[in-house]
Amino acid sequence: MTAPEGAAAAALADVCLRLERRREFRDEPVLLDAAAQCSEPLRVAVVGDVSTGKSTLVNALLTAKVARTRRAEETAQVTWYRRPDAGERPDLGSGHRTVPLRGDFTALYTLVDTPGTNTASQWASSTAQLLAADSPTGGAATVLIYLTRDAIVWDHTRERIGRFLRLSGGRTSDKGNVVVVGTKGDAVRGASPEEVEAELAEGTGLPPERVVAVSQRLAESARCGLLTDRHLRTLRAIAADESFRALVSGGRGLAPMQALWEGGGRDPADLKELNDVLGPLNWVGATLPELVESSPTVVELATGLDRLSRVPQLEAVLADIRKDADLFTTRTVVRRLERFAAHCGLERAATVRRELAELRERPEFRWLDRRAAALVLEGTAMSYVPRPEREAAAKLLRGEIAATKRMRRFWQDVAQRPGRASKLRRVAEAVVEAAL
Ligand SMILES: Nc1nc2c(ncn2[C@@H]2O[C@H](COP(=O)(O)OP(=O)(O)OP(=O)(O)O)[C@@H](O)[C@H]2O)c(=O)[nH]1
Ligand SMILES: [Mg+2]
Known part of the structure:
Protein backbone atom coordinates (compact mmCIF):
# COMPACT_ATOMS: atom_id res chain seq x y z
CA MET A 1 0.00 0.00 0.00
CA THR A 2 1.48 3.33 -1.03
CA ALA A 3 0.11 6.77 -1.89
CA PRO A 4 1.76 9.42 -4.08
CA GLU A 5 3.59 12.24 -2.29
CA GLY A 6 1.20 15.09 -1.59
CA ALA A 7 -1.97 13.01 -1.91
CA ALA A 8 -2.98 13.39 1.73
CA ALA A 9 -2.33 17.14 1.80
CA ALA A 10 -4.33 17.54 -1.42
CA ALA A 11 -7.27 15.64 0.11
CA LEU A 12 -7.05 17.81 3.22
CA ALA A 13 -6.98 21.01 1.12
CA ASP A 14 -10.22 19.80 -0.52
CA VAL A 15 -11.79 19.31 2.90
CA CYS A 16 -10.81 22.85 3.97
CA LEU A 17 -12.26 24.36 0.81
CA ARG A 18 -15.41 22.23 0.98
CA LEU A 19 -15.99 23.47 4.51
CA GLU A 20 -15.27 27.06 3.51
CA ARG A 21 -17.93 26.88 0.77
CA ARG A 22 -20.61 26.13 3.36
CA ARG A 23 -22.64 29.11 4.40
CA GLU A 24 -21.67 28.84 8.07
CA PHE A 25 -17.93 28.90 7.30
CA ARG A 26 -17.86 31.35 4.40
CA ASP A 27 -14.58 33.36 4.14
CA GLU A 28 -13.23 31.85 7.34
CA PRO A 29 -9.52 32.87 7.25
CA VAL A 30 -8.33 29.77 9.14
CA LEU A 31 -9.91 27.45 6.57
CA LEU A 32 -8.59 29.46 3.63
CA ASP A 33 -5.10 29.61 5.09
CA ALA A 34 -5.15 25.93 6.03
CA ALA A 35 -6.07 25.09 2.42
CA ALA A 36 -3.19 27.26 1.20
CA GLN A 37 -0.84 25.54 3.68
CA CYS A 38 -1.76 22.18 2.14
CA SER A 39 -1.35 23.34 -1.46
CA GLU A 40 1.77 25.51 -1.42
CA PRO A 41 5.40 24.43 -0.88
CA LEU A 42 6.37 23.33 2.64
CA ARG A 43 6.08 26.25 5.07
CA VAL A 44 9.25 26.88 7.06
CA ALA A 45 9.35 29.56 9.77
CA VAL A 46 12.59 31.06 11.08
CA VAL A 47 12.11 31.98 14.76
CA GLY A 48 14.45 33.14 17.54
CA ASP A 49 15.35 36.03 19.81
CA VAL A 50 16.03 39.51 18.46
CA SER A 51 19.24 39.83 16.42
CA THR A 52 20.04 36.14 16.35
CA GLY A 53 20.50 36.54 12.59
CA LYS A 54 17.12 35.29 11.34
CA SER A 55 16.84 37.73 8.45
CA THR A 56 20.48 37.16 7.52
CA LEU A 57 19.80 33.42 7.33
CA VAL A 58 16.65 34.09 5.30
CA ASN A 59 18.70 36.08 2.78
CA ALA A 60 21.28 33.30 2.59
CA LEU A 61 18.61 30.67 1.91
CA LEU A 62 16.85 32.84 -0.66
CA THR A 63 20.25 33.83 -2.18
CA ALA A 64 19.06 37.44 -2.34
CA LYS A 65 19.33 40.30 0.11
CA VAL A 66 15.58 40.78 0.41
CA ALA A 67 15.22 40.94 4.21
CA ARG A 68 16.61 43.96 6.05
CA THR A 69 19.23 43.13 8.67
CA ARG A 70 20.58 45.35 11.39
CA ARG A 71 22.26 45.24 14.76
CA ALA A 72 19.17 46.62 16.53
CA GLU A 73 15.69 45.06 16.50
CA GLU A 74 14.63 45.18 12.86
CA THR A 75 11.99 42.79 11.51
CA ALA A 76 8.56 44.17 12.38
CA GLN A 77 6.17 41.80 10.56
CA VAL A 78 5.92 38.10 9.94
CA THR A 79 7.10 38.05 6.32
CA TRP A 80 6.08 35.24 4.00
CA TYR A 81 8.43 34.71 1.04
CA ARG A 82 6.37 32.67 -1.40
CA ARG A 83 6.63 31.82 -5.04
CA PRO A 84 4.33 34.06 -7.08
CA ASP A 85 2.20 31.19 -8.41
CA ALA A 86 1.55 29.72 -4.93
CA GLY A 87 -2.02 30.96 -5.08
CA GLU A 88 -4.06 33.33 -3.01
CA ARG A 89 -3.52 33.55 0.69
CA PRO A 90 -5.96 35.19 3.04
CA ASP A 91 -5.18 38.37 4.89
CA LEU A 92 -3.71 37.34 8.25
CA GLY A 93 -3.78 40.88 9.64
CA SER A 94 -1.33 43.74 9.89
CA GLY A 95 1.28 41.62 11.68
CA HIS A 96 1.88 39.74 8.42
CA ARG A 97 3.00 40.57 4.91
CA THR A 98 3.68 38.52 1.80
CA VAL A 99 6.60 38.97 -0.59
CA PRO A 100 6.22 37.10 -3.88
CA LEU A 101 9.62 35.77 -4.89
CA ARG A 102 10.73 33.44 -7.66
CA GLY A 103 13.78 31.27 -7.01
CA ASP A 104 15.18 27.81 -6.32
CA PHE A 105 14.33 27.99 -2.65
CA THR A 106 10.78 29.31 -2.98
CA ALA A 107 10.11 26.65 -5.60
CA LEU A 108 10.41 24.12 -2.76
CA TYR A 109 9.58 26.06 0.42
CA THR A 110 7.58 29.04 1.59
CA LEU A 111 10.00 30.80 3.94
CA VAL A 112 8.71 32.84 6.86
CA ASP A 113 10.90 35.48 8.53
CA THR A 114 9.60 36.59 11.93
CA PRO A 115 10.12 39.40 14.43
CA GLY A 116 12.42 38.46 17.33
CA THR A 117 10.69 36.87 20.29
CA ASN A 118 12.40 38.14 23.46
CA THR A 119 11.15 41.68 23.30
CA ALA A 120 8.42 43.76 24.82
CA SER A 121 7.54 45.31 21.47
CA GLN A 122 4.19 44.38 19.93
CA TRP A 123 6.01 43.01 16.88
CA ALA A 124 6.89 39.92 18.86
CA SER A 125 3.24 39.10 19.43
CA SER A 126 2.72 38.05 15.78
CA THR A 127 5.54 35.55 16.21
CA ALA A 128 4.16 34.36 19.55
CA GLN A 129 0.82 33.71 17.88
CA LEU A 130 2.41 31.38 15.34
CA LEU A 131 3.29 29.21 18.34
CA ALA A 132 0.02 29.69 20.27
CA ALA A 133 -2.68 27.04 20.42
CA ASP A 134 -5.48 29.60 20.81
CA SER A 135 -4.48 31.81 17.88
CA PRO A 136 -5.88 31.59 14.31
CA THR A 137 -2.30 31.56 13.01
CA GLY A 138 -1.08 28.97 15.54
CA GLY A 139 0.27 26.12 13.40
CA ALA A 140 0.29 28.21 10.20
CA ALA A 141 3.92 27.15 9.74
CA THR A 142 4.75 23.47 9.28
CA VAL A 143 8.48 23.43 9.98
CA LEU A 144 10.36 25.45 12.60
CA ILE A 145 13.95 26.61 12.29
CA TYR A 146 14.79 27.84 15.76
CA LEU A 147 17.86 30.06 16.07
CA THR A 148 19.91 30.35 19.21
CA ARG A 149 23.28 31.96 19.93
CA ASP A 150 26.42 30.77 21.68
CA ALA A 151 25.13 27.21 22.06
CA ILE A 152 22.88 28.38 24.84
CA VAL A 153 19.55 26.67 25.42
CA TRP A 154 17.39 28.95 27.55
CA ASP A 155 14.23 27.81 29.30
CA HIS A 156 12.26 29.89 26.82
CA THR A 157 14.04 28.10 23.96
CA ARG A 158 12.84 24.72 25.19
CA GLU A 159 9.42 26.11 25.92
CA ARG A 160 8.92 27.53 22.42
CA ILE A 161 10.17 24.41 20.70
CA GLY A 162 7.83 22.35 22.91
CA ARG A 163 4.91 24.56 21.95
CA PHE A 164 5.62 24.18 18.28
CA LEU A 165 5.90 20.41 18.58
CA ARG A 166 2.58 20.26 20.40
CA LEU A 167 0.94 22.31 17.66
CA SER A 168 2.24 20.05 14.94
CA GLY A 169 3.18 16.76 16.57
CA GLY A 170 1.91 13.40 15.49
CA ARG A 171 1.00 10.41 17.63
CA THR A 172 4.53 9.13 17.54
CA SER A 173 6.03 12.60 18.23
CA ASP A 174 9.21 12.13 16.24
CA LYS A 175 10.25 15.83 16.44
CA GLY A 176 11.09 15.58 12.76
CA ASN A 177 9.84 19.04 11.77
CA VAL A 178 12.01 21.16 14.05
CA VAL A 179 15.59 22.22 13.34
CA VAL A 180 17.71 23.99 15.92
CA VAL A 181 20.37 26.25 14.49
CA GLY A 182 23.33 27.54 16.48
CA THR A 183 23.95 30.92 14.88
CA LYS A 184 26.79 33.34 14.24
CA GLY A 185 29.28 30.50 14.46
CA ASP A 186 32.04 32.86 13.39
CA ALA A 187 31.61 34.79 16.63
CA VAL A 188 31.58 31.75 18.95
CA ARG A 189 34.91 31.41 20.74
CA GLY A 190 36.71 28.20 21.46
CA ALA A 191 34.07 25.70 20.36
CA SER A 192 33.96 23.78 17.11
CA PRO A 193 30.69 23.56 15.16
CA GLU A 194 30.41 19.91 16.20
CA GLU A 195 30.72 20.84 19.87
CA VAL A 196 28.07 23.53 19.49
CA GLU A 197 25.76 21.01 17.81
CA ALA A 198 26.29 18.39 20.52
CA GLU A 199 25.46 20.93 23.23
CA LEU A 200 22.34 22.11 21.45
CA ALA A 201 21.09 18.58 20.82
CA GLU A 202 21.53 17.72 24.46
CA GLY A 203 19.97 20.94 25.71
CA THR A 204 16.91 20.80 23.45
CA GLY A 205 16.40 17.03 23.41
CA LEU A 206 16.16 17.12 19.62
CA PRO A 207 17.67 14.35 17.50
CA PRO A 208 21.29 15.25 16.54
CA GLU A 209 20.37 15.04 12.87
CA ARG A 210 18.13 18.07 13.34
CA VAL A 211 20.78 20.38 14.84
CA VAL A 212 23.19 22.50 12.78
CA ALA A 213 25.70 25.19 13.71
CA VAL A 214 26.01 27.85 11.00
CA SER A 215 27.58 31.19 10.27
CA GLN A 216 24.82 32.71 8.22
CA ARG A 217 26.59 35.96 7.48
CA LEU A 218 29.35 34.16 5.61
CA ALA A 219 26.67 32.50 3.49
CA GLU A 220 24.73 35.72 2.98
CA SER A 221 27.87 37.52 1.78
CA ALA A 222 28.89 34.63 -0.43
CA ARG A 223 25.48 34.09 -1.99
CA CYS A 224 24.07 37.60 -2.31
CA GLY A 225 26.92 39.12 -4.30
CA LEU A 226 28.33 41.17 -1.42
CA LEU A 227 31.98 40.16 -1.93
CA THR A 297 38.83 35.28 -7.87
CA VAL A 298 35.82 36.38 -5.84
CA VAL A 299 33.78 33.53 -7.33
CA GLU A 300 35.98 30.86 -5.72
CA LEU A 301 36.13 32.87 -2.52
CA ALA A 302 32.34 32.83 -2.38
CA THR A 303 32.29 29.06 -2.89
CA GLY A 304 34.83 28.54 -0.11
CA LEU A 305 33.04 30.82 2.35
CA ASP A 306 29.71 29.22 1.59
CA ARG A 307 31.15 25.81 2.44
CA LEU A 308 32.61 27.18 5.68
CA SER A 309 29.25 28.73 6.62
CA ARG A 310 27.64 25.27 6.91
CA VAL A 311 24.40 26.66 5.54
CA PRO A 312 24.60 23.87 2.93
CA GLN A 313 24.33 21.43 5.87
CA LEU A 314 21.16 23.16 6.98
CA GLU A 315 19.80 22.87 3.44
CA ALA A 316 20.52 19.15 3.52
CA VAL A 317 18.47 18.85 6.72
CA LEU A 318 15.61 20.75 5.08
CA ALA A 319 15.80 18.43 2.06
CA ASP A 320 15.52 15.48 4.44
CA ILE A 321 12.46 17.04 6.05
CA ARG A 322 10.91 17.66 2.66
CA LYS A 323 10.86 13.92 1.99
CA ASP A 324 8.07 13.78 4.58
CA ALA A 325 6.45 17.10 3.67
CA ASP A 326 3.08 15.44 3.15
CA LEU A 327 3.17 13.93 6.61
CA PHE A 328 4.29 17.10 8.41
CA THR A 329 1.88 19.40 6.56
CA THR A 330 -1.10 17.14 7.02
CA ARG A 331 -0.41 16.52 10.67
CA THR A 332 -0.02 20.23 11.40
CA VAL A 333 -3.12 21.26 9.47
CA VAL A 334 -5.28 18.53 11.01
CA ARG A 335 -4.26 19.81 14.43
CA ARG A 336 -5.05 23.34 13.34
CA LEU A 337 -8.53 22.32 12.22
CA GLU A 338 -9.13 20.40 15.45
CA ARG A 339 -8.28 23.53 17.46
CA PHE A 340 -10.46 25.62 15.15
CA ALA A 341 -13.34 23.19 15.73
CA ALA A 342 -12.90 23.44 19.48
CA HIS A 343 -13.64 27.16 19.31
CA CYS A 344 -16.39 27.41 16.72
CA GLY A 345 -19.54 26.20 18.46
CA LEU A 346 -21.05 22.73 18.76
CA GLU A 347 -22.75 22.44 15.40
CA ARG A 348 -19.93 23.78 13.32
CA ALA A 349 -17.44 21.70 15.35
CA ALA A 350 -19.40 18.54 14.56
CA THR A 351 -19.21 19.30 10.84
CA VAL A 352 -15.43 19.80 10.94
CA ARG A 353 -14.89 16.67 13.01
CA ARG A 354 -17.04 14.56 10.70
CA GLU A 355 -14.99 15.65 7.70
CA LEU A 356 -11.73 14.90 9.53
CA ALA A 357 -12.94 11.48 10.68
CA GLU A 358 -13.83 10.52 7.09
CA LEU A 359 -10.48 11.72 5.91
CA ARG A 360 -8.59 9.60 8.42
CA GLU A 361 -10.13 6.46 6.98
CA ARG A 362 -8.84 7.20 3.51
CA PRO A 363 -5.87 5.17 2.25
CA GLU A 364 -3.69 8.29 1.83
CA PHE A 365 -4.04 8.91 5.55
CA ARG A 366 -3.50 5.34 6.68
CA TRP A 367 -0.32 5.47 4.66
CA LEU A 368 0.86 8.57 6.52
CA ASP A 369 0.67 6.72 9.86
CA ARG A 370 3.19 4.30 8.45
CA ARG A 371 5.49 7.06 7.33
CA ALA A 372 5.32 8.60 10.80
CA ALA A 373 6.39 5.27 12.27
CA ALA A 374 9.20 5.00 9.69
CA LEU A 375 10.45 8.42 10.74
CA VAL A 376 10.72 7.32 14.36
CA LEU A 377 12.63 4.19 13.35
CA GLU A 378 15.05 6.19 11.20
CA GLY A 379 15.84 8.59 14.04
CA THR A 380 17.92 7.88 17.08
CA ALA A 381 14.98 7.66 19.49
CA MET A 382 14.80 3.86 19.43
CA SER A 383 18.44 3.02 19.39
CA TYR A 384 17.79 0.15 21.82
CA VAL A 385 16.25 -1.77 18.91
CA PRO A 386 19.06 -3.22 16.75
CA ARG A 387 19.80 -0.97 13.84
CA PRO A 388 19.38 -3.52 10.99
CA GLU A 389 15.89 -4.33 12.30
CA ARG A 390 14.97 -0.65 12.48
CA GLU A 391 16.30 0.10 9.00
CA ALA A 392 14.50 -2.80 7.38
CA ALA A 393 11.24 -1.95 9.15
CA ALA A 394 11.47 1.70 8.05
CA LYS A 395 11.93 0.58 4.44
CA LEU A 396 8.95 -1.74 4.74
CA LEU A 397 6.82 1.08 6.17
CA ARG A 398 7.84 3.34 3.28
CA GLY A 399 6.82 0.66 0.80
CA GLU A 400 10.36 0.13 -0.47
CA ILE A 401 10.74 -3.56 0.38
CA ALA A 402 8.48 -6.54 1.10
CA ALA A 403 8.17 -8.15 4.52
CA THR A 404 9.95 -11.36 5.44
CA LYS A 405 8.72 -13.96 7.91
CA ARG A 406 11.58 -13.14 10.24
CA MET A 407 10.68 -9.46 10.32
CA ARG A 408 7.08 -10.23 11.04
CA ARG A 409 8.03 -12.46 13.94
CA PHE A 410 10.51 -9.97 15.38
CA TRP A 411 8.04 -7.08 15.41
CA GLN A 412 5.10 -9.18 16.59
CA ASP A 413 7.25 -10.14 19.51
CA VAL A 414 8.12 -6.48 20.22
CA ALA A 415 4.46 -5.41 19.98
CA GLN A 416 3.28 -8.13 22.34
CA ARG A 417 5.97 -8.03 24.97
CA PRO A 418 4.48 -6.59 28.15
CA GLY A 419 5.85 -3.41 29.70
CA ARG A 420 6.91 -1.86 26.41
CA ALA A 421 6.86 1.93 26.09
CA SER A 422 3.67 2.88 24.30
CA LYS A 423 5.57 4.68 21.56
CA LEU A 424 7.55 1.56 20.72
CA ARG A 425 4.41 -0.57 20.82
CA ARG A 426 2.59 1.74 18.40
CA VAL A 427 5.51 1.69 15.99
CA ALA A 428 5.76 -2.10 16.29
CA GLU A 429 2.04 -2.45 15.57
CA ALA A 430 2.41 -0.29 12.47
CA VAL A 431 5.24 -2.53 11.25
CA VAL A 432 3.21 -5.69 11.93
CA GLU A 433 0.24 -4.27 10.08
CA ALA A 434 2.44 -3.34 7.12
CA ALA A 435 3.97 -6.83 7.14
CA LEU A 436 0.65 -8.64 6.91
N1 LIG B 1 29.10 37.72 13.44
C1 LIG B 1 27.97 37.46 12.85
N2 LIG B 1 27.02 38.38 12.82
C2 LIG B 1 25.87 38.08 12.21
C3 LIG B 1 25.65 36.82 11.62
N3 LIG B 1 24.41 36.81 11.09
C4 LIG B 1 23.89 38.02 11.35
N4 LIG B 1 24.77 38.79 12.01
C5 LIG B 1 24.58 40.19 12.42
O1 LIG B 1 23.64 40.25 13.50
C6 LIG B 1 22.83 41.42 13.37
C7 LIG B 1 21.37 41.02 13.37
O2 LIG B 1 21.10 40.26 12.23
P1 LIG B 1 19.62 40.10 11.66
O3 LIG B 1 19.67 39.09 10.56
O4 LIG B 1 19.02 41.42 11.36
O5 LIG B 1 18.93 39.46 12.94
P2 LIG B 1 17.38 39.15 13.18
O6 LIG B 1 17.33 37.94 14.02
O7 LIG B 1 16.65 39.11 11.89
O8 LIG B 1 16.95 40.42 14.05
P3 LIG B 1 15.45 40.96 14.35
O9 LIG B 1 14.70 40.96 13.06
O10 LIG B 1 15.63 42.34 14.87
O11 LIG B 1 14.88 40.06 15.39
C8 LIG B 1 23.26 42.11 12.08
O12 LIG B 1 24.16 43.12 12.42
C9 LIG B 1 23.94 41.01 11.32
O13 LIG B 1 24.90 41.45 10.41
C10 LIG B 1 26.71 35.86 11.66
O14 LIG B 1 26.62 34.74 11.14
N5 LIG B 1 27.83 36.24 12.30
MG1 LIG C 1 15.06 40.16 11.27
Missing part, protein backbone atom coordinates in the same frame (compact mmCIF):
# COMPACT_ATOMS: atom_id res chain seq x y z
CA THR A 228 34.37 42.32 -3.94
CA ASP A 229 37.98 42.18 -5.09
CA ARG A 230 38.81 44.55 -2.26
CA HIS A 231 37.67 41.94 0.29
CA LEU A 232 39.75 39.31 -1.42
CA ARG A 233 42.82 41.56 -1.39
CA THR A 234 42.37 42.30 2.31
CA LEU A 235 41.98 38.59 3.10
CA ARG A 236 45.16 37.84 1.14
CA ALA A 237 47.08 40.45 3.15
CA ILE A 238 45.80 38.96 6.41
CA ALA A 239 46.66 35.42 5.34
CA ALA A 240 50.20 36.47 4.41
CA ASP A 241 50.91 37.95 7.84
CA GLU A 242 51.54 35.49 10.65
CA SER A 243 50.82 37.83 13.56
CA PHE A 244 47.60 38.85 11.92
CA ARG A 245 46.54 35.25 11.44
CA ALA A 246 47.18 34.63 15.12
CA LEU A 247 44.86 37.51 16.04
CA VAL A 248 42.12 36.22 13.77
CA SER A 249 42.30 32.67 15.11
CA GLY A 250 42.41 34.01 18.66
CA GLY A 251 39.04 35.68 18.07
CA ARG A 252 40.04 38.88 19.87
CA GLY A 253 37.70 41.15 17.94
CA LEU A 254 38.32 44.07 15.67
CA ALA A 255 40.32 46.57 17.77
CA PRO A 256 43.71 44.79 17.99
CA MET A 257 43.40 43.80 14.35
CA GLN A 258 42.76 47.39 13.41
CA ALA A 259 45.85 48.54 15.32
CA LEU A 260 48.05 45.99 13.59
CA TRP A 261 46.56 46.78 10.20
CA GLU A 262 47.08 50.50 10.49
CA GLY A 263 50.52 49.98 12.03
CA GLY A 264 51.49 48.45 8.71
CA GLY A 265 50.49 51.70 7.00
CA ARG A 266 47.39 50.17 5.45
CA ASP A 267 44.05 51.79 4.74
CA PRO A 268 41.79 51.30 7.83
CA ALA A 269 38.74 51.34 5.59
CA ASP A 270 39.87 48.01 4.03
CA LEU A 271 39.58 46.15 7.29
CA LYS A 272 36.38 47.87 8.33
CA GLU A 273 34.76 46.97 5.06
CA LEU A 274 35.84 43.35 5.41
CA ASN A 275 34.47 43.24 8.93
CA ASP A 276 31.15 44.74 7.84
CA VAL A 277 30.64 42.01 5.30
CA LEU A 278 32.19 38.96 6.96
CA GLY A 279 32.18 39.81 10.67
CA PRO A 280 34.86 38.48 13.02
CA LEU A 281 36.75 35.86 11.13
CA ASN A 282 37.08 33.23 13.87
CA TRP A 283 35.74 30.42 11.74
CA VAL A 284 37.82 31.40 8.79
CA GLY A 285 41.01 31.94 10.81
CA ALA A 286 42.49 28.45 10.77
CA THR A 287 41.77 27.80 7.12
CA LEU A 288 42.45 31.29 5.81
CA PRO A 289 45.70 30.47 3.96
CA GLU A 290 44.05 27.57 2.10
CA LEU A 291 40.96 29.65 1.45
CA VAL A 292 42.82 32.49 -0.28
CA GLU A 293 45.15 30.05 -2.01
CA SER A 294 42.20 28.29 -3.61
CA SER A 295 40.46 31.57 -4.42
CA PRO A 296 42.03 33.24 -7.45
